[in-house]
Amino acid sequence: MIEFNHLQKVYDSTVALRDLSLTIPNGKIFGFLGHNGAGKSTTLKSLVSVIEPTSGTITVDGDNLVDHRLAIKKRIGYVPDSPDIFLELTANDYWDLIASAYQIPADLRKKRQAELSELFDMAAHADSPIGDFSHGMRQKAIVIGALLPDPDIWVLDEPMTGLDPQAIYDLKQLMKKHAAKGKTVIFSTHVLATAQELCDDLAILRHGNLIYNGSVDQLLNTMPNATLETIYLKMAGRAADQQTVNELEGSSRND
Numbered sequence: 376m377i378e379f380n381h382l383q384k385v386y387d388s389t390v391a392l393r394d395l396s397l398t399i400p401n402g403k404i405f406g407f408l409g410h411n412g413a414g415k416s417t418t419l420k421s422l423v424s425v426i427e428p429t430s431g432t433i434t435v436d437g438d439n440l441v442d443h444r445l446a447i448k449k450r451i452g453y454v455p456d457s458p459d460i461f462l463e464l465t466a467n468d469y470w471d472l473i474a475s476a477y478q479i480p481a482d483l484r485k486k487r488q489a490e491l492s493e494l495f496d497m498a499a500h501a502d503s504p505i506g507d508f509s510h511g512m513r514q515k516a517i518v519i520g521a522l523l524p525d526p527d528i529w530v531l532d533e534p535m536t537g538l539d540p541q542a543i544y545d546l547k548q549l550m551k552k553h554a555a556k557g558k559t560v561i562f563s564t565h566v567l568a569t570a571q572e573l574c575d576d577l578a579i580l581r582h583g584n585l586i587y588n589g590s591v592d593q594l595l596n597t598m599p600n601a602t603l604e605t606i607y608l609k610m611a612g613r614a615a616d617q618q619t620v621n622e623l624e625g626s627s628r629n630d
């Protein structure tokens with residue numbers, strides 16, 4: 376179980392996260408929704424130790440991230456919001472780097488790399504530099520890297536961006552399979568149909584504030600016949616209805 380307790384992040388003069396407290400159960404697919412700049416990446420980057428929150432704590436199965444940083448990092452596979460990293464390395468060099476950092480046994484790495492490269496049509500590109508790849512191919516190389524250690528917690532920041540329909544389908548299947556094994560999948564997305572299809576639980580952020588945390592079913596039940604898109608826009612959109620937010624916040628607290 377992952378717990379964010381009163382997390383706050385201030386960048387210079389921008390408050391990106393305000394007093395974020397929520398719990399992510401193990402074995403679930405958990406989605407972060409919110410407009411551009413709402414604080415989704417900031418939350419995910421805090422969890423994977425790319426940035427340091429200004430205040431508040433994160434615990435993973437009761438262990439404080441600050442005190443158990445390396446052990447927790449080794450349990451997490453991360454797909455960042457931009458795949459434009461390690462452009463000089465070949466895909467294989469990048470996967471080597473991950474295999475060595477996570478101390479993945481050679482035979483397991485070989486097996487997983489073969490399966491994932493095959494699935495994402497990347498086997499023929501393993502020895503090409505990431506910088507020569509299209510956006511979608513870079514994204515696939517990063518996704519493969521993040522899954523090589525078969526992490527307990529898989530964190531993906533807008534992972535479907537730039538992927539072709541087949542790769543999106545395959546990635547969604549992998550996310551479902553990962554959670555079905557009892558592992559935790561946490562992702563951010565702007566695609567509400569994907570969130571509705573995949574997520575057990577959701578957090579909706581607006582200007583760094585948590586405005587909903589609970590199950591997708593519970594949210595959908597609040598407005599019979601409405602889609603997640605309709606409800607989301609009512610809560611977080613341009614004409615956000617404060618009364619709806621208050622009612623849903625109340626119902627998620629009383630859950």
Ligand SMILES: Nc1ncnc2c1ncn2[C@@H]1O[C@H](COP(=O)(O)OP(=O)(O)OP(=O)(O)O)[C@@H](O)[C@H]1O
Nearest residue numbers: 386387389391409410411412413414415416417418
């Ligand atoms: N390195 C940074 N320096 C200064 N401000 C930042 C930095 N990173 C993010 N911010 C600000 O923090 C706020 C939250 O940004 P964040 O990237 O977490 O949003 P997001 O919900 O992931 O948005 P998007 O959907 O556009 O990716 C925004 O106002 C953003 O401008």
